[in-house]
Amino acid sequence: MNTQDYRMSRRVFVGSLAAALAAAWIAPAGLRAADKAALRKTIPGTAETLAVIGLGTSQTFDIGSDKAALSGLTEVLQAFFSNGGELIDSSPMYGTAEMVLGELLNRIVRRDRLFAATKVWTDGRQAGIRQMEDSLQKWSINRFDLMQIHNLRDWQTHLKTLRAWKDDGKIRYIGITTSHGRYHRELEQILRNESLDFVQLSYNIEVRTAEERLLPLAADRGIAVLVNRPFQRGEIFRKVKGKALPDWAAECDCASWGQFFLKFIVSHPEVTCVIPATSKVHHLQDNMAAGFGHMPDTAMRKRMADYFEAL
Numbered sequence: 001m002n003t004q005d006y007r008m009s010r011r012v013f014v015g016s017l018a019a020a021l022a023a024a025w026i027a028p029a030g031l032r033a034a035d036k037a038a039l040r041k042t043i044p045g046t047a048e049t050l051a052v053i054g055l056g057t058s059q060t061f062d063i064g065s066d067k068a069a070l071s072g073l074t075e076v077l078q079a080f081f082s083n084g085g086e087l088i089d090s091s092p093m094y095g096t097a098e099m100v101l102g103e104l105l106n107r108i109v110r111r112d113r114l115f116a117a118t119k120v121w122t123d124g125r126q127a128g129i130r131q132m133e134d135s136l137q138k139w140s141i142n143r144f145d146l147m148q149i150h151n152l153r154d155w156q157t158h159l160k161t162l163r164a165w166k167d168d169g170k171i172r173y174i175g176i177t178t179s180h181g182r183y184h185r186e187l188e189q190i191l192r193n194e195s196l197d198f199v200q201l202s203y204n205i206e207v208r209t210a211e212e213r214l215l216p217l218a219a220d221r222g223i224a225v226l227v228n229r230p231f232q233r234g235e236i237f238r239k240v241k242g243k244a245l246p247d248w249a250a251e252c253d254c255a256s257w258g259q260f261f262l263k264f265i266v267s268h269p270e271v272t273c274v275i276p277a278t279s280k281v282h283h284l285q286d287n288m289a290a291g292f293g294h295m296p297d298t299a300m301r302k303r304m305a306d307y308f309e310a311l
């Protein structure tokens with residue numbers, strides 16, 4: 001795509017901005033004052049904490065130069081930062097997503113802390129370096145906080161480069177990703193044998209395989225965990241369509257199914273951050289609210305999982 005074609009016009013931007021400013025977060029009703037601070041988790045082996053609700057960009061940010069969609073995503077991004085969001089996850093695999101993100105990051109009003117996470121997804125050392133440099137340009141930032149090897153692709157090659165980049169201060173953390181249960185055996189070997197800061201995997205109330213080996217292993221190895229596909233790409237909402245939340249969901253401040261699903265994930269002790277994707281500001285608000293209020297304890301997590309399974 002021609003970058004020139006891609007620039008958002010000032011008129012569109014100003015319109016988006018007005019809408020974005022109207023999208024400030026309203027605390028979920030009934031929250032006690034003490035619960036109004038968002039939950040944060042520590043990155044293992046560091047003193048650094050992260051807000052538990054991040055943002056994914058697969059498909060939702062791959063919108064090319066569609067002006068209406070750009071305007072909508074400006075609101076989404078503005079609301080994300082206004083609600084204390086920090087970690088944004090992308091990849092060169094997601095079409096125009098990184099370029100769109102860079103465009104919008106330059107235009108939003110308030111950008112407190114961005115924790116920038118992307119991936120390398122190619123074969124070969126030089127191609128990997130070129131791709132990561134290209135991603136920096138697209139995001140318009142000087143440094144990624146987290147660089148992940150996407151779906152284990154040519155991981156031995158890229159790991160060497162990432163280690164050198166980390167030593168040089170060009171990235172802060174190194175990670176590796178998978179999704180939907182793919183490559184779990186190989187991933188397990190890598191987590192056991194290599195030194196990594198982050199692992200990204202799929203985990204949600206419907207597909208809980210990661211609980212068996214990967215999450216305990218990440219804990220043993222002191223590796224932070226990012227969770228992708230928290231809603232099974234949205235499929236999970238079909239199962240609860242037309243069904244009311246159980247009354248007891250209010251005990252952990254869940255006001256929607258989205259919050260129920262996200263709180264189930266972030267209350268797992270080994271999960272550091274979850275990265276739901278959305279193109280809609282009201283879904284973004286809903287998702288960010290899951291970082292606030294009471295979190296489910298072990299007994300409540302079991303109750304939630306059992307309830308969902310019985311639906």
Ligand SMILES: NC(=O)c1ccc[n+]([C@@H]2O[C@H](COP(=O)([O-])OP(=O)(O)OC[C@H]3O[C@@H](n4cnc5c(N)ncnc54)[C@H](OP(=O)(O)O)[C@@H]3O)[C@@H](O)[C@H]2O)c1
Binds near residue numbers: 090232286
């Ligand atoms: N191998 C990898 O590295 C890998 C693989 C998969 C994903 N990821 C990362 O993980 C992120 C999340 O996964 P995903 O995008 O596959 O799927 P997801 O986050 O599980 O689901 C996204 C879908 O959920 C809908 N949604 C979001 N919030 C909602 C809410 N509150 N209520 C109702 N619907 C809601 C969105 O639709 P609307 O737009 O209508 O809100 C969207 O269709 C990706 O964007 C990507 O950054 C990485």
